[in-house]
Amino acid sequence: MxxxxxxxxxxxxxxxxxxxxxxxxxxxxxxxxxxxxxxxxxxxxxxxxxxxxxxxxxxxxxxxxxxxxxxxxxxxxxxxxxxxxxxxxxxxxxxxxxxxxxxxxxxxxxxxxxxxxxxxxxxxxxxxxxxxxxxxxxxxxxxxxxxxxxxxxxxxxxxxxxxxxxxTILTMELFAPEKVHQPGYYVSPRTAYNKAALGDLRQYIRDMDCCAIDVPTTDIRPQLIETANDLGVGFCTHPSGPRRFVDCEKTYNALTMLYQYAAKSGRTVAFKVDDIAAGRTVVNAASNQNKAPVPMLERAMGTLFI
Missing domain, CATH: 3.20.20.190 (Phosphatidylinositol (PI) phosphodiesterase)
Known part of the structure; x- marks a missing residue:
């Protein structure tokens, strides 16, 4: 997968x-x-x-x-x-x-x-x-x-x-509002999820028998991957926010985790993008766990954010 x-x-x-x-x-x-x-x-x-x-x-x-x-x-x-x-x-x-x-x-x-x-x-x-x-x-x-x-x-x-x-989970739901910086809903990679929000999401997925979590790619951390694995669901994810290098890095790292998750679990992971070729470039780089040259990634990432 x-x-x-x-x-x-x-x-x-x-x-x-x-x-x-x-x-x-x-x-x-x-x-x-x-x-x-x-x-x-x-x-x-x-x-x-x-x-x-x-x-x-x-x-x-x-x-x-x-x-x-x-x-x-x-x-x-x-x-x-x-x-x-x-x-x-x-x-x-x-x-x-x-x-x-x-x-x-x-x-x-x-x-x-x-x-x-x-x-x-x-x-x-x-x-x-x-x-x-x-x-x-x-x-x-x-x-x-x-x-x-x-x-x-x-x-x-x-x-x-x-x-x-x-x-569809919004950044403002996953993290404490004071940790979300504007413009662009930026959250530091070191910021932890809002425990109450994550618990509420887990309960809703169980109650409603959801198939996936629809979430911005830059908001995906190992804990959310673990949550999806525990619940047996996939992901439907999308880049979002300004075209900043830090968002490119966060997106690439999240895609690497998602590729490994899809390959290991067999569950569906969908990546919604504005440029199909750029999306394929970044996913291929992430799946190989070997970064493309930084300028190529930056160019590809620059066309993805929605």
Missing amino acids: TIKIIGHRGNGRTTETPFAEGKAPQQTLLSFIQAIENGAEGVEFDVFLTRDQIPVVIDKDMAFGHIISEMDCVDVQRILLPMGQRIPTLRDTLILLSGINESREDMDDLFINIELKGPNVVKPTMNVVDGVAALYRLKKDTIYYSATDRQKLSDVRMRDAYANIQP
Whole structure:
């Protein structure tokens, strides 16, 4: 078992980032196609509801000068994005990904990470998943639900006892707030986890039968790896914060631990990145336990942070 490279918002962000050249707008059908063509083993995307309760793939309710939750889906889909793209519905996205899966033959099915955003999103989202699974051979066990709001994941579990759920853990939850420095949620590598928060996470994972922990890569320490091993879960992780050398080092060290954990335990570890090739470079270096030349790592790391 190795680390899966997952395209964040498809082929990576195209807003608030200097690394958008040649990329389709984030979270569009073309962006998902680009990510997979670039070698991603899955994609991550966010889901909000329109006014008429249709799940659409977008990371913010306020987007492109419009408030998505105050518009019907037909009007949302009239918004024209660069490269002729539109804001896709969840249904169209899952149909696309299920079709790609069928064309991959001897390859593993794509890892599909749905981040649940906005109010009342769970039931409509899961209705769409069930419908596409019934008609288009979408395998529901390839879908992994993430959310910072644990009630959303509890609602997923109530609906489907077998759904893959992974709580998204924020830096401010794992560490005492006074230990988290802004900008960029920086925490010293010597800072210990908040014991109460870690205990609460352990209990939630047990109670909800979670499959993984969704956590910033720079926040992963040996104690969290041990916790995951004790609970029998994997990781879904993502770089975050400013592009500082210390964050590159922390990310590399965490990936080294994650690679060893995946190889030894056989559990899934997914690494969500904005640049597929850079993600592969860093993971390969970490898996070989032999650092690439520092300039190469810095260049690769510089395109990863989300």
